[in-house]
Amino acid sequence: MNHLVDRLSSDLKPVRLAPAPGLVTAAWIFLSALFLGIWVAGFHRYRSDAGVLIHSFTFTGIFAALFLTSAVAGLLAVRSAIPGRDLSKGWLLVLFLFFVLALLPLFGRTLQESPAELLSGLSLKNGWHCGLSVMLYALLPATVLLWFFNKKLASTRPLLSGGLVGLSVGALGAAALAWVCPQDEAVHLLIWHILPVFVLSLIFAKLSRKFLSF
């Protein structure tokens, strides 16, 4: 054991402290949003009625709630990857509220939809592309964040960190997809845009135990 102490103290070099969680989250959200904006504009094209949708209170409300869910989940993910940092109940409540704000209008609209709209929304033919897009949008931002956690931070709660990363990138992907997908049925949005967010949370929670161990 003393040999270890000798080795560690003789190998010692000054370290640059890990940046503050707020700064990391802000930089990551900015770069991810920029990346997704360029991707959507370059490869998918914005939906033709995007100019009109900006003035729709429901659309912008859901988009903002998803974006804020992503930002808060990202912040909590970064905090969870620093040993000894508590996730305050206040922030968890804020996260929950934003996510509920994104979901409530969709649940409300589902009740008003006709059987034909419900069937169309559930259709795999119309939906698989959206589900896949949310996953693809999430891939690079999630990899960057998890890589950063692995190299620069130290998650002592990897399941939680991974789950929050999944929620954050999933919500960001769903927010980006809202500008591309022309389908407005609430069921379609819930199944093919929002459900993948939960799937991503589970996948990243599972992956993180292995990937974030130190």
Add this chain to the structure above:
Amino acid sequence: LEIVTFDPWAANFMTSSWNKNKHQTEREERWRTLFVKAQKGESSAYRVFLEEMMKVLADYYQNSLRKYGRGADSALISDLVQETLLAIHQKRATYQPSQPFGPWLFAIARYKMIDSFRKNSRETTVEDWGLLEASLVAENVLMEVDQKEDLEILFEALNEKQKELLRLLKMEGLSVREVSARLAMSESAVKVAVHRAMKILKEKKRSS
């Protein structure tokens, strides 16, 4: 009229509790000061810190293992202390001097303990005794092993993690790097653990 009564038990409790908290705060403040110096590259402060941590972590693991009903296995405690010291060293940049030090330290210590429980709960079976025996004889750990049972008896001296390490390294033929990735340990921790396992086997063989 105000009646003031003196309760010696309560007074004693409050004084000792206050003293305990004060002592704890002072202790954490000292660790924090030493660690912040270490973050700046001051190796003498780091050495004092690590030496103190060896005792602190050993006590912590002894109490925690007892609390979890795992028994205070000294080899396990020693392994946990080493792994935690390595983790503290590798992740020392994650501590922010403006934050309290105790929660940072014990979050890492607790993580290492839970990680160890998880790894040890995996069933480890040593299947190919012949291959392992040949490898150990080749490395002069064992001069001769007549029967498979001998090796099994020797292996009782090792903990599950050490058995797993030897199985991966000697029977599956993985490199230290591969083993460290698979078991989520640092390469130096793998080397230290294998070295210790070999030493235990040698001593056990010598005494039998």
